[in-house]
Amino acid sequence: MRIGVYLCQAGIGDVDAVNLHSIASYAANLPSVEVVRDLGLLPKVEPDAFAAEIRAESLDRLVIAGDTPGFFKPAFTRAMALAGEDPKEVRLASFNAFGASSGNGTARAKSVLACAALGVPFPLAAVPDTTAVRPGTLIVGGGISGIQAALEIADAGKQVHLVERTGTIGGHMAMFDKTFPTLDCAACILTPKMVSVGQHEMIDLMTYSEVAHISGSPGDYTIKVRKKARRVDVSACVACNVCADVCPQRVTSEFDNGIAERKAAYIPFPQAVPNAYLIDAESCTYVQSDGAKCGVCAKKCPKECIDLDQADEIVELEVGNIILATGYDVYDATKIERYNYGTLPNVLTALEFERLTNASGPTGGKIITKTKRVSKKRGEEWVFDVDEGVPPKSVAIIHCVGSRDANHNAYCSRVCCMYSLKFAHLVTEKLPGAKCYEFYIDMRAFGKGYEEFANRIKAEGTFVIRGRTAKVFAQDGQMMIRGEDIISDRLVDFPVDMVLLSVGLIPAHGSADLATMLGLATDDDGWFSELDYNASPTETERGGVFVAGACQAPKDIPDTVAQAAAVAAGVLKSIATGRGLNSRADLALSDIERRATSLVRI
Amino acid sequence: MAIRANPKLIEELETYGAQDVSKCYHCGNCSATCPFSQDPYILPRRSMRSLQMGLERKLEGDLEPWLCYYCGECSQECPRDAEPGETMMSLRRWLTSRYDFTGISKLFYRSWRIELAAILLVAMLTGLGFFLFGLSQGNIHHYDGVNAFLPGEKIHFFDWGLAIVLLVLLLTNCARMWWFTIGRDKSKRVPLTAYIKSAYLLPMHFMTQMRYAKCERKRPWVIHLILMLSYVTMLILIMFFVKRMAAGPAIDWRVHAFGLAATVGLLGTTIFAVRGRIKKTENHYKHSHETDWMFLILLIVVAGTGILQFILHRSGLDMAANITYVVHLMSVVPMLGLEVPFSKWSHLAYRPLAMYFAEIKAEAARAEARASQGVRAPQAA
Ligand SMILES: Cc1cc2nc3c(=O)[nH]c(=O)nc-3n(C[C@H](O)[C@H](O)[C@H](O)COP(=O)(O)OP(=O)(O)OC[C@H]3O[C@@H](n4cnc5c(N)ncnc54)[C@H](O)[C@@H]3O)c2cc1C
Ligand code: SF4
Ligand code: SF4
Numbered sequence: 002m003r004i005g006v007y008l009c010q011a012g013i014g015d016v017d018a019v020n021l022h023s024i025a026s027y028a029a030n031l032p033s034v035e036v037v038r039d040l041g042l043l044p045k046v047e048p049d050a051f052a053a054e055i056r057a058e059s060l061d062r063l064v065i066a067g068d069t070p071g072f073f074k075p076a077f078t079r080a081m082a083l084a085g086e087d088p089k090e091v092r093l094a095s096f097n098a099f100g101a102s103s104g105n106g107t108a109r110a111k112s113v114l115a116c117a118a119l120g121v122p123f124p125l126a127a128v129p130d131t132t133a134v135r136p137g138t139l140i141v142g143g144g145i146s147g148i149q150a151a152l153e154i155a156d157a158g159k160q161v162h163l164v165e166r167t168g169t170i171g172g173h174m175a176m177f178d179k180t181f182p183t184l185d186c187a188a189c190i191l192t193p194k195m196v197s198v199g200q201h202e203m204i205d206l207m208t209y210s211e212v213a214h215i216s217g218s219p220g221d222y223t224i225k226v227r228k229k230a231r232r233v234d235v236s237a238c239v240a241c242n243v244c245a246d247v248c249p250q251r252v253t254s255e256f257d258n259g260i261a262e263r264k265a266a267y268i269p270f271p272q273a274v275p276n277a278y279l280i281d282a283e284s285c286t287y288v289q290s291d292g293a294k295c296g297v298c299a300k301k302c303p304k305e306c307i308d309l310d311q312a313d314e315i316v317e318l319e320v321g322n323i324i325l326a327t328g329y330d331v332y333d334a335t336k337i338e339r340y341n342y343g344t345l346p347n348v349l350t351a352l353e354f355e356r357l358t359n360a361s362g363p364t365g366g367k368i369i370t371k372t373k374r375v376s377k378k379r380g381e382e383w384v385f386d387v388d389e390g391v392p393p394k395s396v397a398i399i400h401c402v403g404s405r406d407a408n409h410n411a412y413c414s415r416v417c418c419m420y421s422l423k424f425a426h427l428v429t430e431k432l433p434g435a436k437c438y439e440f441y442i443d444m445r446a447f448g449k450g451y452e453e454f455a456n457r458i459k460a461e462g463t464f465v466i467r468g469r470t471a472k473v474f475a476q477d478g479q480m481m482i483r484g485e486d487i488i489s490d491r492l493v494d495f496p497v498d499m500v501l502l503s504v505g506l507i508p509a510h511g512s513a514d515l516a517t518m519l520g521l522a523t524d525d526d527g528w529f530s531e532l533d534y535n536a537s538p539t540e541t542e543r544g545g546v547f548v549a550g551a552c553q554a555p556k557d558i559p560d561t562v563a564q565a566a567a568v569a570a571g572v573l574k575s576i577a578t579g580r581g582l583n584s585r586a587d588l589a590l591s592d593i594e595r596r597a598t599s600l601v602r603i
Numbered sequence: 604m605a606i607r608a609n610p611k612l613i614e615e616l617e618t619y620g621a622q623d624v625s626k627c628y629h630c631g632n633c634s635a636t637c638p639f640s641q642d643p644y645i646l647p648r649r650s651m652r653s654l655q656m657g658l659e660r661k662l663e664g665d666l667e668p669w670l671c672y673y674c675g676e677c678s679q680e681c682p683r684d685a686e687p688g689e690t691m692m693s694l695r696r697w698l699t700s701r702y703d704f705t706g707i708s709k710l711f712y713r714s715w716r717i718e719l720a721a722i723l724l725v726a727m728l729t730g731l732g733f734f735l736f737g738l739s740q741g742n743i744h745h746y747d748g749v750n751a752f753l754p755g756e757k758i759h760f761f762d763w764g765l766a767i768v769l770l771v772l773l774l775t776n777c778a779r780m781w782w783f784t785i786g787r788d789k790s791k792r793v794p795l796t797a798y799i800k801s802a803y804l805l806p807m808h809f810m811t812q813m814r815y816a817k818c819e820r821k822r823p824w825v826i827h828l829i830l831m832l833s834y835v836t837m838l839i840l841i842m843f844f845v846k847r848m849a850a851g852p853a854i855d856w857r858v859h860a861f862g863l864a865a866t867v868g869l870l871g872t873t874i875f876a877v878r879g880r881i882k883k884t885e886n887h888y889k890h891s892h893e894t895d896w897m898f899l900i901l902l903i904v905v906a907g908t909g910i911l912q913f914i915l916h917r918s919g920l921d922m923a924a925n926i927t928y929v930v931h932l933m934s935v936v937p938m939l940g941l942e943v944p945f946s947k948w949s950h951l952a953y954r955p956l957a958m959y960f961a962e963i964k965a966e967a968a969r970a971e972a973r974a975s976q977g978v979r980a981p982q983a984a
Contacts, residue, residue: 407682408682409682442629443628467631468629468630468631469682472635485634485640487629487648492634492640492645
């Protein structure tokens with residue numbers, strides 16, 4: 002066999018992570034490799050020229066190294082066919098697809114290349130040994146993915162420790178009124194699951210907690226969890242609201258995404274699990290004054306369950322597997338100045354609208370515009386006032402805010418088209434007289450029933466305009482929107498009362514710290530890297546560490562639930578057999594080479 | 604009529620400096636951002652589309668590229684880095700080469716080496732010609748008077764000759780522009796009244812460039828206006844007042860004040876542009892085509908030698924002044940002779956014309972709409 006290795010830097014991502022010189026000389030020393038060529042950053046691959054080279058060197062296998070996801074494979078395949086060789090012998094060695102962007106990038110790239118040259122799929126050769134596995138599982142993040150995985154594992158009788166950093170589980174789904182495309186009531190699906198998690202004897206739920214330290218090795222991890230002082234005894238609190246009633250401190254509510262306020266003594270929302278209040282130390286007068294002032298809630302609490310002097314606590318856990326289910330945050334809309342989010346009061350982000358339209362939200366689900374309120378203490382502010390607020394006569398929804406945009410995030414956030422359509426439905430349903438416009442670039446209705454859902458929304462009378470809006474601005478006190486309607490080939494420029502920004506998804510804040518703690522790779526956008534996009538989308542380079550839900554990549558609820566269940570299956574398998582995989586990240590180049598060579602011999 | 608598509612149009616445009624046309628996914632951000640985008644002239648996305656579809660003939664007849672002043676806001680907002688602003692710039696180069704019947708423009712834009720060679724050749728020939736001419740006329744040690752090396756009146760004669768040739772070339776190109784954008788389209792008839800009604804637009808846009816002022820940032824407009832006014836002043840001075848300029852030794856402030864102002868304007872703005880292109884301070888300075896550089900360098904040499912010659916002459920260094928004068932002519936002739944009809948400078952005619960044509964076409968379309976409404980109205984009643 003005579004092999005030609007072609008190095009292309011397209012798609013190498015972090016070029017500094019790999020040493021191309023060292024890779025090229027490694028390739029040259031591999032058995033049967035006759036030609037090694039560096040094609041540089043942006044090669045022009047002419048099949049004819051390469052066919053000539055293949056013939057001249059009588060190559061019968063080509064390795065395209067570095068190219069992710071395989072831009073040049075078609076051209077090389079054609080060259081192979083032109084040269085009269087077997088086109089199947091064009092082997093892709095995509096460094097990035099197999100985690101060559103992190104620490105040991107060069108060694109990993111070499112092993113990927115070696116496997117391609119030997120004609121062995123990398124995942125077959127790079128199989129780590131197995132290790133013994135402890136039965137407990139840690140789940141980080143209590144959104145729908147964490148909840149689903151926790152229930153699957155706990156229902157199988159295995160111990161789960163679920164760590165959630167806010168005061169309740171539920172994640173983003175708990176904020177929604179309806180879910181696309183079925184328009185099911187989100188709470189009806191989620192609340193029972195949340196309650197089961199809260200009551201399950203195999204689930205040790207730690208809300209208002211964060212992972213502080215992880216040590217150990219696959220199958221045998223030691224975790225330190227910081228339980229932040231909740232200052233309310235969860236087991237005794239009856240959620241009577243007395244503390245919140247008497248608390249003098251008001252701050253914006255995170256759960257309501259800033260469109261309403263809560264007290265320093267609060268419960269994120271009435272159906273929260275655990276169904277108990279907590280004290281927000283940062284806004285609490287007592288805590289901030291070192292106990293000098295206030296403290297009224299503790300005095301008034303009928304159950305005497307408030308301990309304002311409680312301190313954080315560190316809990317140590319020993320687990321075999323870790324599931325990351327940290328979900329997402331949304332893109333900061335203030336970064337896109339032309340939409341004037343933050344300056345025009347009735348420009349709302351998607352999550353704000355979710356709370357506005359939610360029957361259990363601050364307006365009881367009434368879609369109204371903000372009202373100006375002037376007070377001495379707080380100056381001028383715009384708030385949702387159920388009594389004074391008027392319903393908007395026209396609502397514009399702008400897709401792809403911060404997504405598919407070279408100036409922001411280049412990737413598609415996957416759920417925004419669909420939730421925008423859901424919004425359009427909610428607007429037309431609740432405000433029959435109002436006009437609703439959707440400005441989109443491409444309508445990505447990719448799932449089962451989604452295209453039908455999109456058609457239904459159009460039929461309901463929403464104006465669906467192809468063309469992303471350029472600006473939202475105010476003119477003589479009226480909010481205006483300007484865009485190009487590409488299908489009817491004209492500019493549109495008209496007044497609207499409310500603008501909804503369909504903000505994209507970004508990795509949850511703090512997930513980079515988790516990745517560092519675990520030595521886990523993330524992709525260029527910060528999402529946790531799975532082991533193999535097609536073959537092992539739930540595992541990671543680190544043995545015994547799994548990813549579920551939106552923290553791996555933007556995805557909707559059905560996909561999230563499916564992935565969470567798949568993760569649970571992997572975890573349960575390792576517990577049932579007592580063996581789990583070691584880290585692929587720790588595999589040495591020589592190990593992979595040895596295994597690949599032995600696979601060829603078979 | 605069948606529509607012909609040229610599948611290689613983008614590649615062709617790339618030779619004029621376009622870069623990422625195929626990246627565009629038609630979100631319309633650019634057209635809605637562009638301060639010049641207004642029905643019926645929506646830019647720049649439509650041009651991106653026409654390019655992607657290879658609609659060569661349609662593009663030839665488009666006025667949109669001339670309505671763009673490259674404020675660059677579209678390129679800044681473009682989510683695909685498709686550089687619509689730069690595409691419009693390349694389209695202007697491409698259109699210039701289409702309007703030019705000689706084919707020289709095309710050669711220049713596609714190969715800066717050819718343009719450079721042509722400039723050098725013309726410069727050499729000019730230098731040689733004037734040098735020999737000077738020797739036949741008088742003495743290199745005399746700038747003016749009987750024995751003058753390059754006698755003013757005769758040079759002036761040459762000035763007019765060149766002016767007429769350039770005017771003829773430019774007018775032919777303008778006529779072709781009219782044919783592509785209005786004349787060729789038989790489906791839309793433009794009444795003569797429309798031409799007359801909007802005729803005032805031509806001198807107005809030429810002198811004020813008021814459309815440019817629509818850009819959010821005003822500085823580029825100011826710079827461009829100063830540059831253009833300085834040039835026009837210079838041109839008028841040379842064509843009509845050269846005698847008074849050259850007449851020494853007393854200084855005629857009535858003309859020299861203008862001359863001085865124009866010189867300062869020219870040098871100042873050119874230096875600003877050079878600095879801008881090096882440091883890429885403005886959006887429209889981000890991508891510099893070789894022809895942009897040649898144009899600027901010529902401008903500087905022309906202005907520099909013009910002043911130097913004046914100073915040398917006034918200081919009594921006649922020989923040095925004569926030599927500088929020849930160098931001055933060596934830069935003026937290629938600049939005017941090559942840049943005005945065939946290259947960047949032709950936009951001095953195309954831009955105002957485009958705005959004029961645009962208004963005429965829009966007026967014609969409005970008239971048509973009114974007419975068809977007039978027909979429909981009785982039916983409705
Ligand atoms: C406006 C909007 C509307 C949507 N509507 C729909 C819809 O109608 N239908 C649909 O299918 N999908 C919808 N989606 C998508 C849906 O929200 C996601 O698919 C789903 O929430 C993903 O669940 P998750 O558990 O992976 O993440 P999340 O819901 O984000 O949950 C993650 C949880 O992890 C916690 N966490 C994060 N980091 C840490 C940490 N370091 N330590 C501890 N805990 C942590 C968070 O507090 C959170 O509770 C919508 C999305 C948006 C933005
Ligand atoms: S002690 Fe803190 S939480 Fe309690 S009432 Fe006072 S400010 Fe509110
Ligand atoms: S902004 Fe960019 S991608 Fe969008 S239409 Fe204009 S050129 Fe195309």
